[in-house]
Amino acid sequence: MGRSPCCEKAHTNKGAWTKEEDDRLIAYIRAHGEGCWRSLPKAAGLLRCGKSCRLRWINYLRPDLKRGNFTEEEDEFIIKLHSLLGNKWSLIAGKLPGRTDNEIKNYWNTHIRRKLLNRGIDPATHRPLNEAAQDVTTISFSGAKEEKEKVNSPSGFVNKDEKIIPVQERCPDLNLDLRISPPCDQTQPEPLKTGGRTLCFVCSLGVKNSKDCSCNIGTAGSSSSNSTSSSNSNSNSGYDFLGLKTGFWDYRSLEME
DNA sequence: AAGAGTCTCAACCGCGGGGGA
DNA sequence: CTCCCCCGCGGTTGAGACTCT
Numbered sequence: 001m002g003r004s005p006c007c008e009k010a011h012t013n014k015g016a017w018t019k020e021e022d023d024r025l026i027a028y029i030r031a032h033g034e035g036c037w038r039s040l041p042k043a044a045g046l047l048r049c050g051k052s053c054r055l056r057w058i059n060y061l062r063p064d065l066k067r068g069n070f071t072e073e074e075d076e077f078i079i080k081l082h083s084l085l086g087n088k089w090s091l092i093a094g095k096l097p098g099r100t101d102n103e104i105k106n107y108w109n110t111h112i113r114r115k116l117l118n119r120g121i122d123p124a125t126h127r128p129l130n131e132a133a134q135d136v137t138t139i140s141f142s143g144a145k146e147e148k149e150k151v152n153s154p155s156g157f158v159n160k161d162e163k164i165i166p167v168q169e170r171c172p173d174l175n176l177d178l179r180i181s182p183p184c185d186q187t188q189p190e191p192l193k194t195g196g197r198t199l200c201f202v203c204s205l206g207v208k209n210s211k212d213c214s215c216n217i218g219t220a221g222s223s224s225s226n227s228t229s230s231s232n233s234n235s236n237s238g239y240d241f242l243g244l245k246t247g248f249w250d251y252r253s254l255e256m257e
Numbered sequence: 258a259a260g261a262g263t264c265t266c267a268a269c270c271g272c273g274g275g276g277g278a
Numbered sequence: 279c280t281c282c283c284c285c286g287c288g289g290t291t292g293a294g295a296c297t298c299t
Contacts, residue, residue: 016267016293038284054285055268090287105288106266264296270289278282 013047017056021046025053026061059102066098070107078104078112083126 013021028044034057037050046053070078074096081092089101089108096104108123116123120130 014269036284037286051270051285052268058286059267087288101287102267110265260299262296262298265294267291267293269291271287272289273285273287275285276283278280 012041012049012052014052017060021048022056022061025057029057029061055102059100062100064098065100070099070111074099075112075115078108079116079126082108082112082123 024044024046028040028046032043037054040046040050040053041048044053048056077096078092081095085091087105089105093099093101093104113123116126117129120128122129
Protein backbone atom coordinates (compact mmCIF):
# COMPACT_ATOMS: atom_id res chain seq x y z
CA MET A 1 0.00 0.00 0.00
CA GLY A 2 0.94 3.62 -0.29
CA ARG A 3 2.80 5.61 -2.84
CA SER A 4 6.24 4.75 -3.97
CA PRO A 5 8.78 7.23 -2.67
CA CYS A 6 9.67 10.12 -4.93
CA CYS A 7 13.31 9.10 -4.82
CA GLU A 8 15.74 6.66 -3.29
CA LYS A 9 15.52 7.81 0.29
CA ALA A 10 18.37 5.61 1.41
CA HIS A 11 20.88 7.54 -0.66
CA THR A 12 19.69 11.10 -0.19
CA ASN A 13 20.60 13.76 2.31
CA LYS A 14 17.90 15.42 4.33
CA GLY A 15 17.71 18.45 6.50
CA ALA A 16 19.47 21.76 6.14
CA TRP A 17 21.39 22.45 2.96
CA THR A 18 25.11 23.06 3.10
CA LYS A 19 26.89 25.87 1.30
CA GLU A 20 28.49 23.35 -1.01
CA GLU A 21 25.15 21.86 -1.98
CA ASP A 22 23.75 25.31 -2.63
CA ASP A 23 26.69 26.15 -4.84
CA ARG A 24 26.32 22.95 -6.82
CA LEU A 25 22.63 23.55 -7.35
CA ILE A 26 23.12 27.17 -8.39
CA ALA A 27 25.92 26.25 -10.76
CA TYR A 28 23.90 23.49 -12.36
CA ILE A 29 20.78 25.59 -12.87
CA ARG A 30 22.82 28.48 -14.25
CA ALA A 31 24.35 26.12 -16.76
CA HIS A 32 21.29 24.07 -17.68
CA GLY A 33 18.28 26.00 -16.50
CA GLU A 34 15.38 24.87 -14.37
CA GLY A 35 13.33 21.81 -15.10
CA CYS A 36 13.49 18.03 -14.93
CA TRP A 37 13.91 18.08 -11.18
CA ARG A 38 13.80 14.31 -11.07
CA SER A 39 17.08 13.91 -12.88
CA LEU A 40 18.69 17.13 -11.68
CA PRO A 41 20.22 15.83 -8.43
CA LYS A 42 22.13 13.07 -10.17
CA ALA A 43 23.24 15.35 -12.96
CA ALA A 44 24.33 18.01 -10.51
CA GLY A 45 26.07 15.54 -8.24
CA LEU A 46 23.73 16.17 -5.34
CA LEU A 47 22.57 13.54 -2.87
CA ARG A 48 19.14 15.09 -2.67
CA CYS A 49 15.76 14.24 -4.12
CA GLY A 50 14.42 16.37 -6.93
CA LYS A 51 11.68 17.82 -4.82
CA SER A 52 14.17 18.99 -2.27
CA CYS A 53 16.27 20.67 -4.98
CA ARG A 54 13.24 22.37 -6.46
CA LEU A 55 12.14 23.65 -3.08
CA ARG A 56 15.58 24.90 -2.19
CA TRP A 57 15.90 26.73 -5.49
CA ILE A 58 12.43 28.25 -5.50
CA ASN A 59 12.33 29.25 -1.86
CA TYR A 60 15.89 30.28 -1.20
CA LEU A 61 18.34 30.33 -4.07
CA ARG A 62 16.44 31.95 -6.91
CA PRO A 63 18.20 35.20 -7.82
CA ASP A 64 15.01 37.24 -8.10
CA LEU A 65 13.95 36.63 -4.52
CA LYS A 66 13.29 39.63 -2.36
CA ARG A 67 14.63 38.85 1.07
CA GLY A 68 13.70 40.84 4.12
CA ASN A 69 10.63 41.95 6.00
CA PHE A 70 7.24 42.38 4.43
CA THR A 71 6.07 45.95 4.09
CA GLU A 72 2.76 47.21 5.40
CA GLU A 73 1.53 47.43 1.80
CA GLU A 74 2.47 43.83 1.17
CA ASP A 75 0.66 42.83 4.36
CA GLU A 76 -2.54 44.47 3.26
CA PHE A 77 -2.23 43.08 -0.25
CA ILE A 78 -1.77 39.58 1.10
CA ILE A 79 -4.81 39.98 3.31
CA LYS A 80 -6.89 41.17 0.37
CA LEU A 81 -5.71 38.36 -1.86
CA HIS A 82 -6.24 35.79 0.86
CA SER A 83 -9.80 36.99 1.35
CA LEU A 84 -10.39 36.28 -2.33
CA LEU A 85 -8.22 33.28 -3.00
CA GLY A 86 -8.01 31.51 0.34
CA ASN A 87 -4.94 29.40 1.02
CA LYS A 88 -3.87 29.50 -2.61
CA TRP A 89 -0.38 30.55 -1.61
CA SER A 90 1.11 30.01 -5.02
CA LEU A 91 -1.47 32.31 -6.61
CA ILE A 92 -0.89 34.91 -3.93
CA ALA A 93 2.86 34.59 -4.38
CA GLY A 94 2.39 35.11 -8.10
CA LYS A 95 1.06 38.57 -7.37
CA LEU A 96 3.94 39.48 -5.09
CA PRO A 97 7.17 39.65 -7.10
CA GLY A 98 10.13 38.25 -5.25
CA ARG A 99 8.07 36.43 -2.66
CA THR A 100 7.53 32.68 -2.53
CA ASP A 101 4.46 30.73 -1.61
CA ASN A 102 6.28 29.14 1.31
CA GLU A 103 7.42 32.51 2.59
CA ILE A 104 3.94 33.99 2.35
CA LYS A 105 2.40 30.93 3.96
CA ASN A 106 4.81 31.13 6.88
CA TYR A 107 4.32 34.86 7.19
CA TRP A 108 0.58 34.45 7.17
CA ASN A 109 0.64 31.81 9.88
CA THR A 110 3.07 33.67 12.12
CA HIS A 111 2.18 37.34 11.63
CA ILE A 112 -0.91 38.13 9.65
CA ARG A 113 -3.11 35.59 11.35
CA ARG A 114 -2.36 37.16 14.69
CA LYS A 115 -2.71 40.63 13.26
CA LEU A 116 -6.21 39.87 12.02
CA LEU A 117 -7.20 38.24 15.27
CA ASN A 118 -6.05 41.35 17.11
CA ARG A 119 -8.29 43.36 14.82
CA GLY A 120 -11.15 41.07 15.70
CA ILE A 121 -11.22 39.50 12.27
CA ASP A 122 -11.39 35.81 11.67
CA PRO A 123 -8.37 35.02 9.46
CA ALA A 124 -10.15 32.11 7.84
CA THR A 125 -13.26 33.96 6.78
CA HIS A 126 -12.14 37.61 6.94
CA ARG A 127 -15.27 38.43 8.83
CA PRO A 128 -15.48 40.08 12.21
CA LEU A 129 -15.24 37.46 14.91
CA ASN A 130 -18.33 38.65 16.74
CA GLU A 131 -20.31 38.98 13.55
CA ALA A 132 -19.64 35.36 12.82
CA ALA A 133 -21.73 34.50 15.86
CA GLN A 134 -24.78 35.98 14.21
CA ASP A 135 -26.72 34.91 11.20
CA VAL A 136 -25.05 31.58 10.84
CA THR A 137 -27.17 28.50 10.91
CA THR A 138 -25.30 25.29 11.42
CA ILE A 139 -26.88 22.09 10.31
CA SER A 140 -25.01 19.36 12.00
CA PHE A 141 -25.22 15.64 11.78
CA SER A 142 -23.64 15.29 15.15
CA GLY A 143 -25.56 15.08 18.35
CA ALA A 144 -27.72 17.77 19.86
CA LYS A 145 -25.49 17.95 22.88
CA GLU A 146 -22.64 19.27 20.74
CA GLU A 147 -24.99 21.76 19.17
CA LYS A 148 -25.73 23.07 22.64
CA GLU A 149 -22.02 23.50 23.29
CA LYS A 150 -21.73 25.68 20.19
CA VAL A 151 -24.60 27.89 21.17
CA ASN A 152 -23.06 28.48 24.53
CA SER A 153 -19.67 29.30 23.16
CA PRO A 154 -18.75 33.01 23.11
CA SER A 155 -18.57 33.37 19.37
CA GLY A 156 -20.78 30.54 18.34
CA PHE A 157 -18.42 30.13 15.45
CA VAL A 158 -17.06 26.75 14.69
CA ASN A 159 -13.43 26.40 13.97
CA LYS A 160 -10.53 24.35 15.10
CA ASP A 161 -9.49 26.88 17.70
CA GLU A 162 -12.66 26.39 19.60
CA LYS A 163 -12.73 23.47 21.91
CA ILE A 164 -15.97 21.81 21.12
CA ILE A 165 -16.19 18.75 23.24
CA PRO A 166 -16.91 15.80 21.02
CA VAL A 167 -19.97 13.85 21.89
CA GLN A 168 -21.16 10.57 20.56
CA GLU A 169 -22.33 11.14 17.05
CA ARG A 170 -25.29 9.57 15.43
CA CYS A 171 -23.28 8.88 12.30
CA PRO A 172 -19.71 8.44 13.50
CA ASP A 173 -18.34 8.17 9.97
CA LEU A 174 -20.18 11.17 8.67
CA ASN A 175 -19.36 14.65 9.84
CA LEU A 176 -20.90 17.21 7.55
CA ASP A 177 -21.43 20.64 9.00
CA LEU A 178 -23.47 22.74 6.62
CA ARG A 179 -23.88 26.42 7.26
CA ILE A 180 -26.21 28.91 5.70
CA SER A 181 -25.62 32.61 6.01
CA PRO A 182 -26.40 35.79 4.13
CA PRO A 183 -23.58 37.47 2.23
CA CYS A 184 -21.27 39.36 4.49
CA ASP A 185 -21.06 42.58 2.57
CA GLN A 186 -23.82 43.64 0.27
CA THR A 187 -21.91 46.63 -1.03
CA GLN A 188 -19.75 46.09 -4.06
CA PRO A 189 -16.10 47.08 -4.00
CA GLU A 190 -15.14 49.96 -6.21
CA PRO A 191 -13.82 48.56 -9.48
CA LEU A 192 -10.42 49.69 -10.64
CA LYS A 193 -10.22 52.07 -13.53
CA THR A 194 -7.50 52.46 -16.08
CA GLY A 195 -7.53 54.98 -18.84
CA GLY A 196 -11.18 55.68 -18.39
CA ARG A 197 -12.05 52.01 -18.60
CA THR A 198 -13.17 49.95 -15.68
CA LEU A 199 -11.26 46.81 -14.83
CA CYS A 200 -12.87 43.87 -13.17
CA PHE A 201 -11.02 42.21 -10.34
CA VAL A 202 -9.77 39.39 -12.53
CA CYS A 203 -8.11 41.84 -14.89
CA SER A 204 -6.78 43.90 -12.02
CA LEU A 205 -4.94 40.79 -10.88
CA GLY A 206 -3.42 40.48 -14.30
CA VAL A 207 -5.27 37.33 -15.29
CA LYS A 208 -5.67 37.46 -19.03
CA ASN A 209 -8.34 35.90 -21.17
CA SER A 210 -10.14 34.61 -18.17
CA LYS A 211 -13.66 33.38 -18.53
CA ASP A 212 -14.30 35.12 -15.26
CA CYS A 213 -13.47 38.49 -16.71
CA SER A 214 -16.41 40.79 -16.30
CA CYS A 215 -15.10 43.90 -17.99
CA ASN A 216 -14.38 42.43 -21.42
CA ILE A 217 -10.89 43.90 -21.40
CA GLY A 218 -9.13 40.72 -20.36
CA THR A 219 -11.26 38.73 -22.76
CA ALA A 220 -11.15 41.19 -25.61
CA GLY A 221 -10.99 39.36 -28.89
CA SER A 222 -12.33 36.14 -27.51
CA SER A 223 -15.83 34.98 -28.08
CA SER A 224 -18.30 35.88 -25.39
CA SER A 225 -20.82 33.32 -26.44
CA ASN A 226 -19.33 30.45 -24.53
CA SER A 227 -19.40 32.13 -21.19
CA THR A 228 -22.68 31.58 -19.53
CA SER A 229 -21.66 32.44 -16.03
CA SER A 230 -19.64 35.52 -16.71
CA SER A 231 -21.49 36.98 -19.62
CA ASN A 232 -24.81 37.14 -17.95
CA SER A 233 -23.60 38.06 -14.58
CA ASN A 234 -21.64 41.15 -14.74
CA SER A 235 -22.82 44.10 -16.58
CA ASN A 236 -24.08 45.75 -13.46
CA SER A 237 -23.56 43.28 -10.73
CA GLY A 238 -19.97 43.81 -9.71
CA TYR A 239 -17.40 41.10 -9.79
CA ASP A 240 -17.98 37.54 -10.67
CA PHE A 241 -14.64 36.31 -9.58
CA LEU A 242 -14.37 32.56 -10.04
CA GLY A 243 -18.07 32.39 -10.36
CA LEU A 244 -18.88 34.37 -7.25
CA LYS A 245 -20.87 37.48 -7.85
CA THR A 246 -20.55 39.18 -4.55
CA GLY A 247 -17.02 40.47 -4.78
CA PHE A 248 -16.38 38.79 -1.49
CA TRP A 249 -15.48 35.16 -1.30
CA ASP A 250 -17.67 33.61 1.30
CA TYR A 251 -15.80 30.50 2.31
CA ARG A 252 -18.59 29.25 4.42
CA SER A 253 -20.51 28.59 1.26
CA LEU A 254 -17.73 26.24 0.21
CA GLU A 255 -17.17 24.40 3.44
CA MET A 256 -19.54 21.63 2.57
CA GLU A 257 -17.51 20.65 -0.46
C1' DA B 258 23.35 32.72 34.07
C1' DA B 259 20.40 29.14 32.91
C1' DG B 260 16.36 26.69 32.06
C1' DA B 261 11.67 26.85 30.14
C1' DG B 262 8.61 28.45 26.97
C1' DT B 263 7.55 30.53 22.55
C1' DC B 264 8.34 31.86 17.90
C1' DT B 265 10.15 31.53 13.25
C1' DC B 266 10.91 29.53 8.97
C1' DA B 267 13.43 26.08 6.11
C1' DA B 268 12.44 21.74 4.82
C1' DC B 269 9.69 17.56 4.49
C1' DC B 270 5.56 14.85 3.32
C1' DG B 271 1.65 13.25 0.90
C1' DC B 272 -1.73 14.24 -2.39
C1' DG B 273 -3.84 15.82 -6.74
C1' DG B 274 -3.53 17.09 -11.45
C1' DG B 275 -1.49 17.35 -16.04
C1' DG B 276 0.35 15.16 -19.74
C1' DG B 277 2.63 11.63 -22.32
C1' DA B 278 2.86 6.66 -23.55
C1' DC C 279 -9.41 5.09 -22.15
C1' DT C 280 -6.14 3.82 -18.72
C1' DC C 281 -1.87 3.86 -16.53
C1' DC C 282 2.22 5.91 -14.98
C1' DC C 283 5.49 9.52 -14.16
C1' DC C 284 6.55 13.91 -12.73
C1' DC C 285 5.62 18.44 -10.99
C1' DG C 286 3.63 21.64 -7.98
C1' DC C 287 0.85 22.65 -4.07
C1' DG C 288 -0.72 23.09 0.76
C1' DG C 289 -0.23 21.31 5.35
C1' DT C 290 2.90 20.04 8.84
C1' DT C 291 7.17 19.40 11.37
C1' DG C 292 11.16 20.35 14.01
C1' DA C 293 15.63 22.63 14.79
C1' DG C 294 17.43 26.79 16.01
C1' DA C 295 16.72 31.50 17.57
C1' DC C 296 14.73 34.38 20.69
C1' DT C 297 12.33 35.93 24.95
C1' DC C 298 10.85 35.45 29.51
C1' DT C 299 11.26 34.19 34.31
